[in-house]
Amino acid sequence: MLDIKKCIWLTGASTGIGKSLALKLANEGFVVAASARSVKNLKKLEEESKSLKGSIKSYPLDISSQEKTILTFNKIKKDLGSIGTVILNAAINKPINAKNFSSKELKNLMNVNYVGTTNCLDPVIKDFIKKKSGKIVVVASLAGYVGFPYSSGYCPTKAALINLCESLRADLEQYNVIIQVINPGFVKTPMTDKNDFDMPFLISSEKSTEYIYNGLLTNKFEIFYPRIFAYILKILRILPYFLLLPLLKSMLKSRK
Numbered sequence: 527m528l529d530i531k532k533c534i535w536l537t538g539a540s541t542g543i544g545k546s547l548a549l550k551l552a553n554e555g556f557v558v559a560a561s562a563r564s565v566k567n568l569k570k571l572e573e574e575s576k577s578l579k580g581s582i583k584s585y586p587l588d589i590s591s592q593e594k595t596i597l598t599f600n601k602i603k604k605d606l607g608s609i610g611t612v613i614l615n616a617a618i619n620k621p622i623n624a625k626n627f628s629s630k631e632l633k634n635l636m637n638v639n640y641v642g643t644t645n646c647l648d649p650v651i652k653d654f655i656k657k658k659s660g661k662i663v664v665v666a667s668l669a670g671y672v673g674f675p676y677s678s679g680y681c682p683t684k685a686a687l688i689n690l691c692e693s694l695r696a697d698l699e700q701y702n703v704i705i706q707v708i709n710p711g712f713v714k715t716p717m718t719d720k721n722d723f724d725m726p727f728l729i730s731s732e733k734s735t736e737y738i739y740n741g742l743l744t745n746k747f748e749i750f751y752p753r754i755f756a757y758i759l760k761i762l763r764i765l766p767y768f769l770l771l772p773l774l775k776s777m778l779k780s781r782k
């Protein structure tokens with residue numbers, strides 16, 4: 527469920543999945559507090575929302591700064607009133623294989639995708655528990671199901687987010703707070719435009735928004751899509767290693 531009377535805080539709103547979702551939410555009449563680092567893109571989004579039923583207000587933020595994240599959260603509450611839903615979507619990706627393995631790069635990915643998300647969760651959980659209401663939505667990925675080749679930087683960050691949501695779901699329910707995890711497959715965005723391999727079941731960001739929006743109207747724990755791809759990966763992740771590892775090895779070959 528989504529509370530139309532309260533605003534929605536959405537991170538990673540400047541491009542791709544986040545941008546498309548921000549416009550859909552504003553079109554449905556919601557007030558969206560949109561965060562990302564790019565001030566220019568957020569301003570453009572604000573302009574675009576002027577003809578819509580709801581509105582988009584920009585709150586530029588680098589989620590890797592805990593201090594700035596708390597300040598931004600408080601500013602949104604001060605400007606727009608109570609926050610009913612937060613959608614934590616901001617992330618980065620960089621292919622990392624054995625040859626270019628770098629703990630510095632891995633740290634950077636973990637610092638934005640995982641720690642950055644928890645920086646946002648910090649003030650949100652405190653606030654939602656206090657008022658005994660709210661919805662938290664974390665965008666992870668089907669890539670968090672299995673450690674795919676060349677993704678030793680990205681996959682662990684998404685696996686960690688899924689695990690975090692699993693751990694918090696029942697606990698937050700005690701305070702009438704809902705947490706959902708979104709696990710998309712390949713979506714055409716600036717992030718995937720950099721990929722130099724075939725992306726099975728690739729969908730548009732508009733299609734992705736449709737899946738997310740419909741999922742947000744429920745309280746289901748996991749929103750996953752596209753269905754067939756997700757079910758294939760769900761089977762993959764329960765395979766014993768003697769079956770899974772040769773499959774991962776074949777993916778390595780297909781990307782050479």
Ligand SMILES: NC(=O)c1ccc[n+]([C@@H]2O[C@H](COP(=O)([O-])OP(=O)(O)OC[C@H]3O[C@@H](n4cnc5c(N)ncnc54)[C@H](OP(=O)(O)O)[C@@H]3O)[C@@H](O)[C@H]2O)c1
Nearest residue numbers: 538540542543562563564588589616617667712713715717
């Ligand atoms: N596209 C896919 O196939 C796919 C599949 C599964 C999951 N996902 C997930 O979906 C989410 C959106 O990805 P996307 O494909 O839409 O990629 P994208 O177009 O690159 O969007 C990423 C967003 O995150 C923001 N961001 C990056 N670093 C940030 C930081 N430090 N602080 C604040 N904002 C930051 C970016 O804005 P700025 O650069 O302006 O900060 C941008 O708005 C991500 O969590 C991604 O992992 C994507």
